[in-house]
Amino acid sequence: MPRKINKNTTAGRRAAYHKFYALICMLLLAVFFPGTGYCGWPWQDATLVTIDDQDYTTKDFQVWWENWKEKGQKVIRTPDPYINWILQYREAERMRLYEDPVYRHKVLTFLKAQTLMLLKAEEIDSKINISERDIEEYYQKNYTPIYQVKVLSFVSGDDANALLDTVKGKQITVALLEELASDSTNKMRLESKLLRPAGLDPEVLKALQGLAPGELSAPIIRKKATLLLFLEQAKPGNKHDLAMVQRNIHETLWKKEENRLTTQLLKKLRKRYEVTVDRERLQSIDINKDLDSFSDEPLIRTKNGNISEKQFMAQLIKQRRFRRHNGFAIGDAQTLKEQVANGIIDQTLTSWEALDRGYEKKPPLKQRYEFYCQHRLIKALDRRLLKGMQPITHKDIEQYYKENISQFTTPEIIRMIVIEGTKKDMDSLWTEVAMGGNFQDLIEKRSGHTPPIREIPANHLDPEVKAVVDSLGKGEVSPVFTVKGHISMLQLLERKPPKVIPLDRVATQIRKKLQEQREKQVKDKFLARLRDNSTIEVNNGTWQKLRQELVETDTEHAQ
Numbered sequence: 222m223p224r225k226i227n228k229n230t231t232a233g234r235r236a237a238y239h240k241f242y243a244l245i246c247m248l249l250l251a252v253f254f255p256g257t258g259y260c261g262w263p264w265q266d267a268t269l270v271t272i273d274d275q276d277y278t279t280k281d282f283q284v285w286w287e288n289w290k291e292k293g294q295k296v297i298r299t300p301d302p303y304i305n306w307i308l309q310y311r312e313a314e315r316m317r318l319y320e321d322p323v324y325r326h327k328v329l330t331f332l333k334a335q336t337l338m339l340l341k342a343e344e345i346d347s348k349i350n351i352s353e354r355d356i357e358e359y360y361q362k363n364y365t366p367i368y369q370v371k372v373l374s375f376v377s378g379d380d381a382n383a384l385l386d387t388v389k390g391k392q393i394t395v396a397l398l399e400e401l402a403s404d405s406t407n408k409m410r411l412e413s414k415l416l417r418p419a420g421l422d423p424e425v426l427k428a429l430q431g432l433a434p435g436e437l438s439a440p441i442i443r444k445k446a447t448l449l450l451f452l453e454q455a456k457p458g459n460k461h462d463l464a465m466v467q468r469n470i471h472e473t474l475w476k477k478e479e480n481r482l483t484t485q486l487l488k489k490l491r492k493r494y495e496v497t498v499d500r501e502r503l504q505s506i507d508i509n510k511d512l513d514s515f516s517d518e519p520l521i522r523t524k525n526g527n528i529s530e531k532q533f534m535a536q537l538i539k540q541r542r543f544r545r546h547n548g549f550a551i552g553d554a555q556t557l558k559e560q561v562a563n564g565i566i567d568q569t570l571t572s573w574e575a576l577d578r579g580y581e582k583k584p585p586l587k588q589r590y591e592f593y594c595q596h597r598l599i600k601a602l603d604r605r606l607l608k609g610m611q612p613i614t615h616k617d618i619e620q621y622y623k624e625n626i627s628q629f630t631t632p633e634i635i636r637m638i639v640i641e642g643t644k645k646d647m648d649s650l651w652t653e654v655a656m657g658g659n660f661q662d663l664i665e666k667r668s669g670h671t672p673p674i675r676e677i678p679a680n681h682l683d684p685e686v687k688a689v690v691d692s693l694g695k696g697e698v699s700p701v702f703t704v705k706g707h708i709s710m711l712q713l714l715e716r717k718p719p720k721v722i723p724l725d726r727v728a729t730q731i732r733k734k735l736q737e738q739r740e741k742q743v744k745d746k747f748l749a750r751l752r753d754n755s756t757i758e759v760n761n762g763t764w765q766k767l768r769q770e771l772v773e774t775d776t777e778h779a780q
Contacts, residue, residue: 271756313601498521512531
């Protein structure tokens, strides 16, 4: 049984003091060394805001913030946007807007895309391991030797054979081939090439493999030319060359493994979902018939449901239209039918499997999925709020246009010449102008070039310069004046009056602005009502600490 301490005795006071001291030490350790018994700052899982007796913690906020913020956005100053978000999605839930067809379609589309990526990551990407040894072996087999070749191209085989007769019995060198190529009677084109086994035409590769350096191949006949190959050397490859092509090899091996594992997964899924195809029905389908002529009889059967003739043909018609639009070959009817059937099966099964695994119920998708559902609920709520909103009329547009005509009026433009210089130069120039000299001619004579003409909106002019402009008539030159230390003179060439943009040119812009304003008013009014009808308590101390932590984190990431 614990011993009670009498705080009134010396021993009691000492024991109480040590207990208090130990408590202080523990608190200091918790703050300055959170890893020693406390995971993170004390406020990380603290209640940030309470709405109608429902607590939302700092962790809840951080999850929301990571999903809600735009790239580069600074930390919000108050938790109001978060509170508004909660109020809106809760109201949407109360209104059962999760039953809205648009909401359900959007969420399902999002979920399919996200879960398919996670299925691929789990079943394919995580199982691929390309080692350095794999890359080196592929390099040696497919990228070496590196053939340094002269390719001789001829229009006809007879020309190629004629050249072979010419060099028969001679030592063939690059110099000899270049000399023969320069002779137009040989009708030959000579090119230098570096060739690797990977991707080479099998006949070309076989010819190269049968050559020793300095030898010429037999003719290789192509559609538009006949080729002879002269092997200069076959280099074995090296570490530097491997480093140059390593990334391409890695991508090739990755793609190969990806295809293998994908095929393996699809075979497994066909067995799991008990897929069967009515081959006789598929064979008999005439793809040129109208869609309405096809039946609802099953063409593809699975344990989760069937795909009818008509559904199949709807997809085939889309695929054929896509290929025609993008210039892809359609191929024969039977091949197209097989491709579309396989595509439907593969897409359907992978979607089912991805959804069946419940990725949305666990990290990393869980929080992002919940946020997206809330986001779509708020969008559904917005649609419901704005459904009965009065449309923007032409009268509304005209009224806004008249009341805000300055927004649609281009400012007065001042065309002028302004020059700067020393007081002595400007005074001298003013004297000559006052005596009847032409301002622009005098400037050109003094500077050696025509003075530039400036066009500046009147409302952009410095007030002191504007005062000088206002004192002049068209073509007049000002006396010398000083603005912010610059000694200047100015000639007013023209004042282009303001122009009003016609209503028909800005009507669409005004309609959009009025629509946005009206929508905002409706949303703000509704949100204000939600806030009035809710009990909201914010822990300001927790908020300030959390915000500071987020600001510091952003600063660290920016550095």
